[in-house]
Amino acid sequence: MTQTPIRLTVNGRIHEVAAERQTPLLYVLRNDLALNGPKYGCGLGECGTCTVLIDDAAARSCVIPLGGCAGRDIVTLEGLGTRDKPDVVQQAFIDEQAAQCGYCLNGMIMTTKALLAQNPSPTEQEALAALRYNLCRCGTHVEILRAVMRASGQLTEAAD
Amino acid sequence: MDSPVSNGAGRQTGSLVVARSVDEVTSETFIRITADGSVTAYNGHVDLGTGIRTALGQIVAEELDVSFARVVVVLGDTAVVPNQGATIASETIQITAVPLRKAAAQARHFLIARAAERLELPAADLKIEDGLVRGHNRSVSYGELIAGEEIRLELEDDVAVKSVGDYAIVGHSVPRVDVPAKATGELTFVHDIRVPGMLHGRVVRPPYAGVDAGPFVGTSLLAVDESSVRDIPGVVAVVHIGDFVGVVAEREENAIRAAEQLKLSWKPTPSLTDLADVETALRANPSTPRTLIDKGEVDKAIAGAARPMQRTYVWPYQMHASIGPSCAVADFQDGNIRVWSGTQNPHVLRSDLALLIERPESEIEVVRLEAAGCYGRNCADDVTADALLLSRAVGRPVRVQLTREQEHAWEPKGTAQLIDVNGGLDADGGIAAYDLATRYPSNAAPTLALLLTGRISPDPAVLQMGDRTAIPPYDYDHMRVVAHDMAPIVRASWFRGVSALPNTFAHESYIDEAATEAGVDPIAYRLRYLKDPRAVDLVNAVAERAGWTPRPVREDKDGEVVHGRGFAYALYVHSKFPGYGAAWSAWVTDVAVNKTTGDVSVTRVVAGQDSGLMINPDGVRHQIHGNVIQSTSRALMEEVSFERGAVAAREWGAYPIIPFPDVPKIDVLMLPRPDQPPLGVGESASVPSAAAIANAIFDATGVRFREPPFTPERILKGLHGEASPVPQALPAPPASRTSRIWESPFAKRAGIFATIAAVCTAAIGLGAALLPGRAIAPIARPDASVYSAATIARGQELAALGNCAECHTSLSGASSAGGRALETPFGTIYSTNITPDVETGIGAWSYPAFERAMRDGLHRDGRQLYPAFPYTHFARTSDADLQALYAYLMAQPAVRATAPANTLAFPFNLRPLLAGWNALFHQTQEFKPDPAKSEQWNRGAYLVESLGHCSGCHSPRNALGAEQRKAYLAGGFAEGWEAPPLTSLSHAPIPWNEDELYAYLRTGHSRYHGVAAGPMAPIVRDLKALPDRDIRAMAVYLNSFNDTATEMPDALAARLESATQVTVASSTGARLYQGACAVCHEVGGLPLFGSRPSLALNSNLHGATSDNLVQVILHGITEPVSSDLGYMPAFRNSMSDAQLKELVTFLRRQFAPDKPAWTGVRETIARVRSSTH
DSSP: OOOOOEEEEETTEEEEEOSOTTSBHHHIIIIISOOOSSOOSOSSSSSOTTEEEETTEEEETTSSBGGGGTTOEEEOHHHHOOSSSOOHHHHHHHHTTOOSSOSSHHHHHHHHHHHHHHOSSOOHHHHHHHTTTOOOSSOOHHHHHHHHHHHTTOOOSOOO | OOOOSSOOTTSSSOEEEEEEEOSSSOEEEEEEEETTSOEEEEESSOOSSSOHHHHHHHHHHHHHTOOGGGEEEEESOTTTSOOOOOSOTTOIIIIIHHHHHHHHHHHHHHHHHHHHHHHTSOGGGOEEETTEEEETTEEEEHHHHHTTOEEEEEOOSSOOOOOGGGOSSTTSOOOOTTHHHHHTTOSOOGGGOOOTTOEEEEEEOOSSTTOOOSTTTTOOEEEEEGGGGTTSTTEEEEEEETTEEEEEESSHHHHHHHHHHOEEEEOOOOOOOOOSSHHHHHHHSOEEEEEEEEESOHHHHHHTOSEEEEEEEEEOOBOOOOSSOOEEEEEEETTEEEEEEOOSOHHHHHHHHHHHHTOOGGGEEEEEOOOSOOSBOOSHHHHHHHHHHHHHHHTSOEEEEOOHHHHHHHSOBBOOEEEEEEEEEOTTSSEEEEEEEEEOOOOOOOOHHHHHTTSSOOOOOOOOOTTTTOSOSSOOSSEEEEEEEEOOSSSBOOBTTTTHHHHHHHHHHHHHHHHHHHTOOHHHHHHHHOOOHHHHHHHHHHHHHHTOOOOSSOOOOOSSEEEEEEEEEEEEEESSTTOEEEEEEEEEEEEEEETTTOOEEEEEEEEEEEOSSOSSHHHHHHHHHHHHHHHHHHHHHOOOOEETTEEOOOSTTTSOOOOGGGOOEEEEEEOOOTTSOOOOOSSGGGTTHHHHHHHHHHHHHSOOOOSSOOOHHHHHHHHHOTTOOOOOOOOOOOOOOOOOOOOOSSSOOOOHHHHHHHHHHHHHHHHHTOOSSOOOOOOOOOOGGGSOHHHHHHHHHHHHHHTHHHHTBOTTSOTTOBOOEEEETTEEEEOOOOSSOTTTSSTTOOHHHHHHHHHHOBOTTSOBOOTTSOHHHHTTSOHHHHHHHHHHHHTSOOOOOOOOOOEEOTTTTOTTHHHHHHHHHOOOOOOOOOTTSOHHHHHHHHHHHTTTOTHHHHSOBOTTSOBOGGGTTSOEEETTEEEOOOSTTOOOSSOOOHHHHHHHHHHSEETTTEEOOTTHHHHHHHHTTSOHHHHHHHHHHHHTTSOOOSSOHHHHHHHHHHHTOOOSOOSHHHHHIIIIIHHHHSTTOOOBSSOOOOTTTOHHHHSSSSHHHHHHHHHOBSSOSSGGGOOBOOOTTTSOHHHHHHHHHHHHHHHOTTSOOOSOHHHHHHHHHHSOO
């Protein structure tokens, strides 16, 4: 089957991907672009581990076909920052040690990014509601919530 | 300290290793220091996300007197680390770290002795700072002391280690080494391994989901139809051995497709144990009693008890529920076999793999990488074996990713458990006796591929695992504890807290019940029997921290929401009986119980722990947080559902875990015990959870719950008995409005004379069996260049309006080449080829032939066409438009394709009868504008009624398949979808208006009605070809059949949405909604890419039948009108019919509370599941 390559911008770089239009974006990011941030968790958009930003909105890349991403601007965890130069949200998660196994972390950080873009100073209740559909099994919720508040500049005291 | 890059071997000329000889040829290295001063530590355990990599680094840095940053910890790679067994039972710090610590200390002793020699100073005068030995202004580094030498020290057992008072690194919080890489996507999880030449594999599991014992295991596969995946590009292999089935493809999405599409035949699974009633199933499961303790005179004491108290506690099946389904990569090369795995037990896995492929262990290397947290045995080993089988089959590296559904269904479950306690109170209110029997049907869950391929027998092993913490921590005079060892019923293995968590649920519930009976404060009552001084200290400290008020008598609480407080304590005793203790733990928890909804909130937990020396206090705190949250989730909401004995929960709606808003406030109290040996902290804080919560619920409600999870249904049943009211959303206010039935302004009246004429015509037609029309002579294919570009462009718009290509294109065929199957009540009709191919299409059709087909429903050769082809509408098209359409069709590329023959039942297969049908129902007149109406209305009417043929689907049809004139646009059925009424008969809670009709037809989305899906999506997509003014005209026309709303839509929408918000997980259906649907549909959530259709307003929820809702849930929305609207996943492979029925029924009741419940939902699901739409 021949495919017309689909052009999309990922982390500021333009890519032409030759894959079937129905291929979920997640597999293209991981397998074609070697981006490991977004993770496969459920394939149904339920758990949030695959979250990326598409045109600044949080998006569950496991349920969005490549064809729907043509011409769009996509940002993954790698597009925020690096270990040497982390983004403010990544830094807040590092400061709060907001990971155990870390598999859900991509989704937590990317969802926080989308939340803060929309609401730079969320209350704790708003942060909890925004993360309501991002699942964490290790029970890192306490540290993650602190990281969100820290990233929004609302947490100044040290971790207790 | 860095994450490991390689094993660090062989980089420098010299090194110092501390190793232990296993036999004459093998030895295991614990510490390696190289001449450049770098330190590598090797441990056989792995980091399951708990942070032991960091803690082990601290221990080594401390004993070796080097900076923490200098130490690299290598975990779990079988080629280089010692075999220290599986990473289980919170043993890493307590047990596995011991030789590592000694090895580091031994190395330090050696190096300092050598430095003393080199510097010619007494060892006592030397100090070490980060591997630099100093004394009297002289110094020498570890690296210099090693230089080019190969030094090997045999690990000694009797090594002096540092005293706690000298600790500078251990006992202080250190940030975890893995978090920065995890937060930036730089850490390589096992899921992220890519090997050159790697292929992608998927497995297909047998139908006996989650069951791993019985003669049918490994013997049920009858046939594999490899041709069923032949159309998928890049499929390299289909592999099957026994019941093991896998596919391998070049690209992952094609492996996924192949696994879904592969046709397999399985033997019917024999009936499995019914697990609807876990207690009965466990009682019936054969077992062997094993007495763990029998002290005093238990039977006599029970017989003499003043107040006998016999209780049964039941624990449900639960899942480890790793967030990432297991994944592995294998590379099978002759004599050099490598797997990359997220396993908990690399060495055990290696021997399983050797057994599986019949190769010596020495040829196999298991490289362990981080994976999603597992909390016990998940599918990490299974998938590694799967990958190895597939790699062996194709001779290339293969990565296998299990699906969410497979991980849910097949992970070894945390087993259900049944605990009976017999005993009672003596005359003084003390515990007269305690006689506990526990049943725990679990084993080590053999690696699945061994069973599926038949390498090992599917007879289940009986292991002795139910005894963890089975003996209560209380010093009862007369006590007997018996473990009834039994085989698993479904696949089960250890899960955080193993059998200790359920056993403690029984101990701590029972003593709470006894305290209530005795009228004594529950903590004071426990302290009567608690002799362990560290336990007593912890209990007192936690009670004080929580501000515990002694409560000898429970106080009744008033109000809808009642509050309560509960206590529980445990010393987690694990490993082979009698085992040993990990950290001590105690909880005080506060709950709020809503007596109307049954909802339990755990609002606060004070969690106290005595962990001995804490290597990394922050790490301990995080483990306590994690345990508290996960075990609260288990107590409140977690229970595996089964259907006919197989696991039914295959996604997060069917097996919910705690979401952020439900997480309690946690206050952690860590007792400082730096002088005591470090204890495992990975599980302890989970153990008191369920009992503390049950005790708090009792305090709040006065009702004792002995079977988690404490779901709203269970609570309501406990509070109100079997006849408890089903919690429901408040009924939404009905939208007040009138509705009426409209007559078609255009359809033909079929009077009595017309009917007689029609019957005569039909009779003549049948009698003569002749073609009712004459053939129109074929022509040479017209030259499209005679038509102007403007005419062709206009024709293109009209073809789009008529949606011609949709019906005239088969699912995988060329555009307009026909062959699409159209299911009708009379049989299947295949659409024809309308490309200008001379032989198989309409290339030989003159314009008069085309026009006659469009207006009279006759083929060029004179045959009657079936009215599935909507000529009854097309007849109204103007001449000019028909000519433009003809021009456009003739200008398209010719495709040679013959449609399959129709399969219609008698008498519908007799085309001449259609003459009669036409006489009854068809009029061939062009559209006549209504002078009483506006020009815009008439334009809309023309578009809708002619090529648009909206009423073809949106009007009901009579028994002969003709549109019912008297129920114009009153709703119909097409292609397995309900085409809703477009008039004031609409079921939508908010009436349509011109603007919403326009928005919907223009964009495929109306805020007040939802998105276009199913057959409507391609129609709206086609309408993009039409100018805005035409869409507006259609909206004006259609709106004329609707009444003007009395309430502003936004106010009504807000009212409906707020009345139907889902706040309580009150039923299976509600939980499925919350887990699967709410992320995109619950009002007020974080905006996600795409639209966010509100279910309270969605037409499909309010429709007459459940078909459309079932369609979108099963098949998703993969081709929306525009990608801006977003996509919906298909749930057909993730939910069972029974679950779908629960979900659909809940959605209807919740979001359309003023509408009657749908009937026949189960049948609809079965029908839609088997349909292709």
